[in-house]
Amino acid sequence: MDYEKIFKEIYVDLAKIEDTGQVSNYIPELSKVDPNSFGVQLTTIHGEKYAYGDSNVRFSIQSIAKVFSYVLAYSRIKSDLWHRVGVEPSGTAFNSLVQLENDLGIPRNPFINAGAIVICDILVSELDSPKEDMLTFVRELSGVDSINFNKRVAESERMNGFRNFALVNFMKSFGNILNDIDEVMDLYFHICSIEMSCEELSKSFLFLANNGVVPYSNNRILSPSRTKRANALMQTCGFYDEAGQFTFKVGLPGKSGIGGGIVAVHPEKYCITVWSPRLNPKGNSYKGMLFLEEFTTHTKLSIF
């Protein structure tokens, strides 16, 4: 298929619709982005690439990084994760504490903030240099050595991350955080601050479309069974309380971030990344959601 032509058509169509989204002002650093940025990149498991717009501009991947940390923990840890974090959609906002109180400190899944913090706690326990190991892992997945944390973003999140500090303290009060809070949160904020482009992201997630193997390096990251489960988890939990909408309208497993990026995976086929910084009220890219809905409608391709 001529994906680039499709990208352009959808982009032109969407340009006619008012973008009612708002750039995140969660931290000052994020609000500096050009709100009209737009990029998309599709990479197939056979190495074909299709791009449009600002596909090479790096942005703050934010919560998309929760997939990397989850996969790293899932691939390295021998013991069972699942007594410390669930696999159910939360049905609530990404930073809600209500469910955590009812569930005695066990987050619903690894892709809400609380769950990602538990994953960081596990990585701190298991890895010698968790920040460096994390970076190495993402660089290997993408094949790009220049990928890095944005220290100012990480620091800005630490300074303003009261809700996240509430979550980690709350979970520690239930015994579900084992390490020092500052060390765990330092890792968490650094992971969220990673900057990547659409091109780099779509390449990095390709192993999830390829039964767990990075196509261009032949490195196995996860077993086929665990790869399917990682995709399944993105399907039900990748978009906070909009996971149902994304599944319903787009029909692919994916993950969003408040930097405006969305990555979606079509198993056995491709990985697609869209970036548009204006967010809808649920914290997902307004235009990114619409773009992917139009894309799977145009191509008549989804996993369902």
Place this chain on the structure above:
Amino acid sequence: MDYEKIFKEIYVDLAKIEDTGQVSNYIPELSKVDPNSFGVQLTTIHGEKYAYGDSNVRFSIQSIAKVFSYVLAYSRIKSDLWHRVGVEPSGTAFNSLVQLENDLGIPRNPFINAGAIVICDILVSELDSPKEDMLTFVRELSGVDSINFNKRVAESERMNGFRNFALVNFMKSFGNILNDIDEVMDLYFHICSIEMSCEELSKSFLFLANNGVVPYSNNRILSPSRTKRANALMQTCGFYDEAGQFTFKVGLPGKSGIGGGIVAVHPEKYCITVWSPRLNPKGNSYKGMLFLEEFTTHTKLSIF
């Protein structure tokens, strides 16, 4: 693949595990079933059939019927359903009222009780003879004219359905039920009382694996796009607060009922139905869940 051999192997394996599930005692009629019943049937879109055990014994399909009522409403209604019911997983039990209070009477999705009751209200508004039309629809899908309501089950549910009457009254207080409560609930309880076998169910759901067309009659039930969306909805919402687990471990869209049945759909391939009446604490078939997990593991087939 030799599916029947796989069925037998899994069945023998599972026989070694203690079945800790309990037959539903929600209504007296349901508790009369033989708890050791077990049946499975897989039907491909090309008409191949694979069966094991009590695949021809009819049982109470209960909540599985919510897919039929949803599809009937979705296919007949010109106007928009989605201001009256959502597409998000609930994250709570099938009969919870908490979320309904927060969401001002709009159920999270059509597959929890509250959502299915709204669908019944829509059918009462749209159809001349909703009970008969519903039956006709299911008979057409299955090609079996003898499928019927179990009047004793329907009456038993009406007599004991205080929780469901709480739900419908609650929604009516928010203005989300337009018709007479008794008429809506009469339809609801009748739909839940339909009795079908694994064979009949797997045949009836086959249009969802076949882009919306019943393979053996060539009747189009839903457009390809709406078919994908119906599957997507089963994926995120088909198993109440265990939807994540089912997606994670089985990886197929599906729907369960407290009669012990589970139907799962592999788009472009097949439909499989399992029946085992003992339920886990979440109200889903204990052995049915395990069977399908083993099945997709053995066959290495899932949508992810």
Place this chain on the structure above:
Amino acid sequence: MDYEKIFKEIYVDLAKIEDTGQVSNYIPELSKVDPNSFGVQLTTIHGEKYAYGDSNVRFSIQSIAKVFSYVLAYSRIKSDLWHRVGVEPSGTAFNSLVQLENDLGIPRNPFINAGAIVICDILVSELDSPKEDMLTFVRELSGVDSINFNKRVAESERMNGFRNFALVNFMKSFGNILNDIDEVMDLYFHICSIEMSCEELSKSFLFLANNGVVPYSNNRILSPSRTKRANALMQTCGFYDEAGQFTFKVGLPGKSGIGGGIVAVHPEKYCITVWSPRLNPKGNSYKGMLFLEEFTTHTKLSIF
């Protein structure tokens, strides 16, 4: 003290403040009242009476009647009420179902709708003619034989009481309603429909200020200890999620109704009733609350 002078002064003061309250439109019958009605009556345990405004006009006492039904049940029942209803403030709106789900069908107290419905269920179990007995009881307390139900109001509430039907069905699903729902709700709606004037109400509640004895008839209704407990319950639970505000600002045990009436009791001293139909957002009389706050401030009298 010259209470009538104080009443007038406060009334004149309050006339300067805009009354932002709204007459209840919960049922059509209630919305027909003159929104500018205002009456107040104070009766001491020694028989002195002080009145102002529409103190002799009857209005729909609505939830104020929950005190009558509670006292009737509390005085007639030998067995223990308190495994079926609590004595804690709810912290939520008068008709919330959320807490009921967490508390497995046991209402927080007898003065929220759910609790008053359980009291009605107890009265249906214990009394031969619950509606007549209830009416007899209120007539004895007030010494006024013409007090009666308003059948149109009762019928209007039955026709529109979906939220209350949700509550009673929900509690029955937990096993906390023993009798037929329609019989219980018929009693409930009739009790709420009783019409009384400020004068009649302040006289009827006087036994609560007089250690349980009706002053002018010397009939003992409750023991001194149970009288104190009834007052205590009004203090913490008489104003739904505004119980704290009323205690903080007025400092007397009391009970409000959506007809705009408020009764307050000063133990060992008097009973005061105010009526003003416009309600604040919490469902309590806007001007009635302010009036009583000013009254206990002026007189420097409260139980604290």
Place this chain on the structure above:
Amino acid sequence: MDYEKIFKEIYVDLAKIEDTGQVSNYIPELSKVDPNSFGVQLTTIHGEKYAYGDSNVRFSIQSIAKVFSYVLAYSRIKSDLWHRVGVEPSGTAFNSLVQLENDLGIPRNPFINAGAIVICDILVSELDSPKEDMLTFVRELSGVDSINFNKRVAESERMNGFRNFALVNFMKSFGNILNDIDEVMDLYFHICSIEMSCEELSKSFLFLANNGVVPYSNNRILSPSRTKRANALMQTCGFYDEAGQFTFKVGLPGKSGIGGGIVAVHPEKYCITVWSPRLNPKGNSYKGMLFLEEFTTHTKLSIF
């Protein structure tokens, strides 16, 4: 009345009942107390004193101190407190975060942990040396200069206070904490660590029974109106989700702490303090609650 005889009789009666309570193990320091300690002291506004048991032994007053901090803030602050903390009972446990999320970071009242932390934030803003000023205030109220913080207890709470750190971070994320978190919590933990005896506590609370004036020093602490309101607040909010029970059974405004102390105030009459370290499941002294219930039953005195 011969209060000391009554104390003894009740104590002997209660000794026959098994004390099913448990000493708090919230922090190691608290668990070291002798679980069989028991003391009671009643002090009248005219200076009479009645004591029994370990009435002179100091214990950790814990949450009882929230009354001191609230009164200090209420007496010193010109501006309005009530946009930052409410006056409603919470209906939930003392350290719940659920309500805080629904109420956007505004605690229900100053006597749950979240509310007391907001009061500390106000004190940090208003006072030059908040810890010293707090201590001076309590010493003045009690007339005992040796009253002090227990630094080990304060430090132990800081080390284990993850739930409280969750609360303060959560409120700061909503903008309801203005100062540095560590400074606010340092004050909070120190206030909770104050040690006093029954005798000292009953003397210190006496101004609340005396219209706001310390009887033996004639210092006015609060206006009569504010004194009534402070008592009202203890009535509805002094015992977490057992406030209704305490009001219902004891009928006096009061405040408990997890050190096992309870202070209750009878306006115009006396202040009584009981201490017994074993706690019921709600975190209030098991024997202390029973003792006060028996006491107001014996003496037939309560505010209702």
